[in-house]
Structure formats: structure tokens, C-alpha cells
Amino acid sequence: MLSRGIISHFRTSAPTLSFPTTTCKYSISDQDLESRGFHLRRSISDLNLDHLNSIFVAVGFPRRDPEKIKLALEHTESMLWVEYKKTQKPVAFARATGDGVFNAIIWDVVVDPSFQGIGLGKAVMERLIEDLLEKGICNIALYSEPRVLGFYRPLGFVADPDGIRGMVYSRKQKKKK
Numbered sequence: 001m002l003s004r005g006i007i008s009h010f011r012t013s014a015p016t017l018s019f020p021t022t023t024c025k026y027s028i029s030d031q032d033l034e035s036r037g038f039h040l041r042r043s044i045s046d047l048n049l050d051h052l053n054s055i056f057v058a059v060g061f062p063r064r065d066p067e068k069i070k071l072a073l074e075h076t077e078s079m080l081w082v083e084y085k086k087t088q089k090p091v092a093f094a095r096a097t098g099d100g101v102f103n104a105i106i107w108d109v110v111v112d113p114s115f116q117g118i119g120l121g122k123a124v125m126e127r128l129i130e131d132l133l134e135k136g137i138c139n140i141a142l143y144s145e146p147r148v149l150g151f152y153r154p155l156g157f158v159a160d161p162d163g164i165r166g167m168v169y170s171r172k173q174k175k176k177k
Contacts, residue, residue: 041082143166
């Protein structure tokens, strides 16, 4: 399903996010995730693409060719996924592509429906944003379904402050005669 909204985390000055001032910079610490039976991963190694594809389908994305998923992930700037230790399967995932310097777009933010509502999506997004900001990338955008825009706002995403609207290329279908 094609996403229908764009929001960005655009910064013209030094990139910063305002997280609560505690000893932990994340809403759920790495240690807390580990104690709950989850393992954070940042590479394609050990990521079962068929299991990832199952999550895509479960949240309403179309089923994708695993070889194309692999190729896309090999061209991904930053990636983070959460493995549930009991099953050794991915349960949350997000990735970002971009030029590696100025711009990045976050894609494929998904959480297995059985694991939604316990903070895994937020945990993945907080860390992915941090990875991008640490690389000096200050223009971070994402596409989102309108029904989940509220999830991204507390993470610092807003409609583009300069009023820029996203557009997508669409081939016009020729009418059959």
C-alpha cells in the first residue's frame, strides 16, 4: 500500500532532538528490552526476510519479493530491527535511505501486530533517528499512513515547516479501447 502522507524532521541548525532528561536517552533502555526478551540488531545478518515479509503483510503492506527486499536492505543507510529471542524472529523493523550527508527518508516502519503497543516501534524509531543525527544528517523525512501520523509527532516529526509538500511519481494508466 502506498503511503499517503509526508512529515519531516527538518533542522537548519545543528541537529538535536529533545528527549526527557534522564540517565536513559531512550523511552526503553537496551537493557530493559533485553530483560523483556528482545534483542536489537542493526544489520541484515540473521534477518529472516520471509519472516520480515510476514510482518509487512500483517500490517497491510504488499508481499514483496525476498530478493528485492535483500537488495533494498543492501542499499539502506541505517537499519534497526528487534528480534524476539524466544522465536528468533523479527518483531519490529525500520530503515532509512539517503545520501549519507544531508538527507534521509525513513521507510518500512513496522511492528508485528502481536507485539504492538509495548514500545517497540518507538524504541526502533528513537535509535534510527539517533543513528542518522550522529551521521550529521539533518533533513529526515518519512512517509506515513494518515492513521498513524500521531505516532510520529511525539518523536519530533512535523509537517514540513517550510510548507514543502511531498509528491510521488505515478504512471498514468492508458485507457483500454
